[in-house]
Every structure is written in structure tokens, then in C-alpha cells.
Amino acid sequence: MTSAFNSHAEMLRVRDLHAFYGESHILHGIDLEVARGECVTLLGRNGSGRSTTLKSILGLVGRRSGSIMVNGREVISEATHRMAHHGIGYVPEERAIFASLSAEENLMLPPPVASGGMSVDEIYGMFPNLKERRNSPGTKLSGGEQQMLAMARVLRTGAKLLLLDEITEGLAPVIVRKLGEVITELKARGFTIVLVEQNFRFAAPLADRHYVLEHGEIIATIPQAELAGRMDWLHQTLGV
Amino acid sequence: MEIFGVPSALFGSQLLIGLINGSFYAILSLGLAIIFGLLNIINFAHGAQYMMGAFVAWIALTKFGVNYWAALLLSPLLVGALGVLLERTMLRKLYKLDHLYGLLLTFGLALIFEGIFRDQYGISGQSYEVPELLQGGVNLGFMFMPIYRGWVVVAALAVCFGTWFMIEKTKLGAYLRAGTENPQIVQALGINVPLLITFTYGYGVALAAFAGVLAAPVYQVNPQMGSNLIIVVFAVVVIGGMGSIMGSILTGLGLGLIEGLTRVFYPPASAVVVFFIMVIVLLVRPAGLFGKTA
Numbered sequence: 001m002t003s004a005f006n007s008h009a010e011m012l013r014v015r016d017l018h019a020f021y022g023e024s025h026i027l028h029g030i031d032l033e034v035a036r037g038e039c040v041t042l043l044g045r046n047g048s049g050r051s052t053t054l055k056s057i058l059g060l061v062g063r064r065s066g067s068i069m070v071n072g073r074e075v076i077s078e079a080t081h082r083m084a085h086h087g088i089g090y091v092p093e094e095r096a097i098f099a100s101l102s103a104e105e106n107l108m109l110p111p112p113v114a115s116g117g118m119s120v121d122e123i124y125g126m127f128p129n130l131k132e133r134r135n136s137p138g139t140k141l142s143g144g145e146q147q148m149l150a151m152a153r154v155l156r157t158g159a160k161l162l163l164l165d166e167i168t169e170g171l172a173p174v175i176v177r178k179l180g181e182v183i184t185e186l187k188a189r190g191f192t193i194v195l196v197e198q199n200f201r202f203a204a205p206l207a208d209r210h211y212v213l214e215h216g217e218i219i220a221t222i223p224q225a226e227l228a229g230r231m232d233w234l235h236q237t238l239g240v
Numbered sequence: 241m242e243i244f245g246v247p248s249a250l251f252g253s254q255l256l257i258g259l260i261n262g263s264f265y266a267i268l269s270l271g272l273a274i275i276f277g278l279l280n281i282i283n284f285a286h287g288a289q290y291m292m293g294a295f296v297a298w299i300a301l302t303k304f305g306v307n308y309w310a311a312l313l314l315s316p317l318l319v320g321a322l323g324v325l326l327e328r329t330m331l332r333k334l335y336k337l338d339h340l341y342g343l344l345l346t347f348g349l350a351l352i353f354e355g356i357f358r359d360q361y362g363i364s365g366q367s368y369e370v371p372e373l374l375q376g377g378v379n380l381g382f383m384f385m386p387i388y389r390g391w392v393v394v395a396a397l398a399v400c401f402g403t404w405f406m407i408e409k410t411k412l413g414a415y416l417r418a419g420t421e422n423p424q425i426v427q428a429l430g431i432n433v434p435l436l437i438t439f440t441y442g443y444g445v446a447l448a449a450f451a452g453v454l455a456a457p458v459y460q461v462n463p464q465m466g467s468n469l470i471i472v473v474f475a476v477v478v479i480g481g482m483g484s485i486m487g488s489i490l491t492g493l494g495l496g497l498i499e500g501l502t503r504v505f506y507p508p509a510s511a512v513v514v515f516f517i518m519v520i521v522l523l524v525r526p527a528g529l530f531g532k533t534a
Contacts, residue, residue: 081431083430
């Protein structure tokens with residue numbers, strides 16, 4: 001489904017995206033597009049600009065230029081808090097679970113942005129641990145529970161485009177497997193997913209396409225079908 | 241009747257004065273703590289805003305015949321609106337800088353506000369009459385309590401605990417708590433943080449103005465009333481620590497009472513006891529009694 005793009009199916013289109021923190025120029029013209037219902041990964045070494053790409057889409061960098069279209073609408077000049085209302089759900093690398101809020105308050109924090117969000121019951125069905133721990137302070141949850149909470153938090157709002165930053169980082173294999181199942185289910189439910197992953201083995205079977213970044217640029221786009229043939233090159237590039 | 245060798249009436253009345261002062265400390269340090277939490281700005285104009293709250297009530301009464309009860313609502317709204325304006329036009333530009341810049345700006349504003357009122361009304365105090373409904377006093381058996389003073393304590397505590405409830409138990413409060421921890425992520429989750437900040441500053445300022453109206457009949461309304469009080473309130477904030485809402489309230493009340501007790505047992509120390517405690521707390525627990533050590 002690489003080149004089968006048409007404007008109706010397009011959820012996210014980024015063109016010539018540059019991003020800066022103060023004087024440092026981090027992204028040097030990123031181009032990427034994600035079709036509705038697609039799952040793509042951003043691969044690359046540390047510091048290649050994967051997380052910054054997600055942050056730039058949300059306006060969480062110092063300065064950015066270029067074009068960001070969400071559902072066919074140009075959004076680059078909009079304030080950060082407006083981005084969620086275009087249907088973007090962000091799971092930051094640091095998870096950002098709030099210590100002064102209970103788990104359930106964390107879950108209920110983001111305002112609904114569109115209809116069709118998952119109900120609290122559905123979410124607790126998907127993450128039973130969160131139900132058990134709903135009255136605990138958010139940061140008293142285990143790392144895995146916090147990660148699930150950070151995901152659950154944006155599933156409730158009706159966001160259809162999920163930007164997930166390093167969701168498996170530092171988690172036990174059993175939790176990583178659970179997160180893999182969750183991503184598979186979210187794909188089946190029609191969510192569009194952009195996955196920044198260090199754990200290539202986790203991301204490879206889930207994604208439809210892989211973008212490879214280096215020094216703030218996209219150096220390759222690999223469709224899932226071609227993945228097997230380019231494994232050696234990828235291993236070399238990513239240093240895994 | 242005596243308590244620890246002190247006549248109970250004296251003991252009681254000093255304790256009541258301590259409680260009243262403590263109520264003002266609580267309401268003012270609460271506002272400072274909320275503002276600092278979200279804006280990262282030490283609002284040095286807080287004392288001036290308290291003073292303006294009192295002056296607005298006094299001007300409203302003497303020039304426009306607006307009574308105390310209306311002023312209790314009107315003055316915080318008006319002074320709070322001025323706070324909103326300051327936030328939108330000035331403070332907003334300082335959030336990315338060091339705390340010190342916000343402190344300097346608000347300190348400058350405080351001097352300007354006080355200067356304006358001094359120029360207009362002089363430094364001699366204006367008196368504000370206790371509203372009719374709250375005149376007189378009641379004999380509690382061990383002491384005589386002016387009704388207005390009791391009302392100050394009740395009203396200040398009601399506002400403090402109402403604010404605590406709003407912050408700890410409501411959705412708006414959840415936004416505020418989350419925003420205090422990580423405003424960027426809260427914004428990325430779709431919450432209008434700039435608006436939340438404006439509202440928070442306006443609310444903190446309105447709290448100061450509310451305290452000012454409460455204070456008008458107790459103390460004299462004069463341009464210096466805020467700067468005298470605010471130094472003690474900053475000491476209260478340092479002792480309590482910036483991190484906790486309930487901490488600010490309890491520390492404020494507690495220190496007011498301690499001051500009152502000191503006035504009974506060793507009057508010369510009453511003006512410095514708060515600072516003495518501040519020094520000890522800073523040495524033993526630099527983040528304050530309720531503050532979270534980073």
C-alpha cells in the first residue's frame with residue numbers, strides 16, 4: 001500500500017519539516033505521509049530526530065517550518081493545544097503520568113476531541129490493571145502500568161491518529177508483548193499509528209512501512225514487503 | 241480565670257488576633273503558591289494587590305455608596321481583572337526566563353501601584369466602618385469577641401478550603417495540578433494552558449483582593465498595608481514550602497497562632513518569631529515543611 005495514496009485516505013502529510021531548539025537545527029526537511037489506518041515506524045539511532053519529529057508535529061519544539069497537514073488541513077501555525085483537537089493522541093517518551101493526580105484522574109484528564117473514543121469500560125477491559133489501581137497516585141504505578149495509562153489516556157478522547165514515542169522502553173518482555181497485542185487491536189479498530197521505536201523486533205511485525213532517519217533527515221522508506229531483503233542494511237544503519 | 245498564669249481574656253484575645261492574622265497569611269500565601277506553581281513567578285505584587293482590594297472597597301463605599309457585601313465580590317473581580325491584564329500583556333513574556341525576572345517585574349509593579357495610591361490618598365490610613373450586620377460582639381465566657389473578627393476567620397477559611405476543594409477535587413483543579421507538573425504535555429493533550437495560566441493568575445490576585453476587603457475594617461486602609469504584610473507572608477511561604485495547597489493554609493494559620501502566643505508570653509519577640517522559625521526551617525528542611533524536595 002506504499003504508493004496507493006489518495007487525498008481521502010491521507011491522515012498525516014508532513015512536507016519539508018524543519019525544527020529548531022534555540023540555535024540548533026534538529027530536523028532538516030522531513031517528508032512523510034501516513035494513510036488512514038496505517039501503522040508506520042520512525043527508526044533511527046538516538047539523536048536521529050525521531051522523537052523531535054513527533055514533537056514538531058505537536059508544536060513542542062522551539063521553532064518549526066514547513067507543512068503539516070492533518071486530515072487535509074494545514075496545521076503548522078496552530079497552537080499546541082489545538083493539535084489534540086485535530087484528532088492527534090500523543091504518548092510522550094517520558095510517559096508524563098502526573099504524580100499529583102490519581103490513575104483515574106490521569107485517564108480522565110484530556111478533554112474529548114472527537115466522537116468515537118473508547119469508553120472507560122472498554123479501556124479497563126483492555127488494561128485490567130488500570131482499573132485495579134485507579135485510585136493510586138499516577139506515579140505509584142509500575143513502569144508498565146504507567147505506559148498503559150499513557151496510552152489509555154489518549155484512547156478515551158476519540159483521537160484517531162496516535163503518535164507513540166518509545167512505548168516499550170525499559171519494560172519487561174511480558175509487558176512489551178502486551179503492548180504489541182494492544183497495537184494490533186488498535187490497528188484492527190482503525191487507528192492510525194506513528195511509532196517511534198528503538199525495539200526493532202517489536203515494531204517490525206506491527207508496521208506497514210518504516211521510515212529510517214539519520215541526522216534529522218529521512219534516508220529511506222521501507223515497505224513491510226521489502227523489509228526482509230533490507231535487514232542487513234537496516235542493522236548496519238541502526239547499529240542494532 | 242487564668243491559663244498558664246495569663247488572664248484568659250488576654251490569652252483569648254491574643255489568640256484571636258493570631259488567628260485573624262493567620263487567616264490573612266493563609267489566604268495570601270495560598271494565592272502565591274498557586275501562582276508560583278503554574279506560572280513559576282514569585283508574585284511580588286501580591287501585597288499591592290491586597291492593598292488595592294482594600295482601596296477598591298473603600299473607594300466604592302465612599303464615592304459610590306457600594307456596601308461591604310457588594311465590595312466583597314466586586315473588588316476581587318476588578319483587581320483580578322487587572323491581574324488578567326498584567327498577565328496577558330507582561331508576565332506572559334517572562335515564563336521562559338529565570339524566576340528572578342518575574343520577581344523583578346512584579347516588584348516594580350508593586351512599587352508603582354503603591355506609588356499611585358500614595359500620590360492620590362497620602363500615607364495616613366483611611367478607616368472603613370464595620371458593616372452593620374457584623375457590628376458588636378459576643379461574650380464567649382472567657383473572652384469578648386468582636387463579631388467582625390470572627391467573621392474574618394470564617395470567611396477566610398471558607399475561601400481557603402473552597403480553593404483547596406476546587407484544586408484537589410475538580411476537573412479544573414486536575415488541569416491545574418497537571419499543568420503545574422508539566423505544562424507542555426498538558427497542552428499536547430489538548431488543554432488550553434495559556435488560558436489556564438491567565439485564569440490562575442487572575443484567581444490568585446482575586447484572592448489577595450478578597451483578603452484586602454476583609455482587612456479593610458480591621459486594619460486601616462493605606463497604601464503601605466500590603467508591603468508590611470507581604471514580607472511576613474513570604475516568610476510563611478518559605479516555611480510552608482511552595483508545593484502544597486493545604487500546606488500553605490495550615491502554615492499560615494499556624495504561624496498566626498504562634499505569633500499570637502508569642503505576644504502573650506514574650507511580646508518583644510512577636511514581630512520576629514516568624515522569621516526566626518523561617519531560619520530554622522531553612523536550615524533543617526530547605527524545601528519547607530510541606531514542600532517536596534526536588
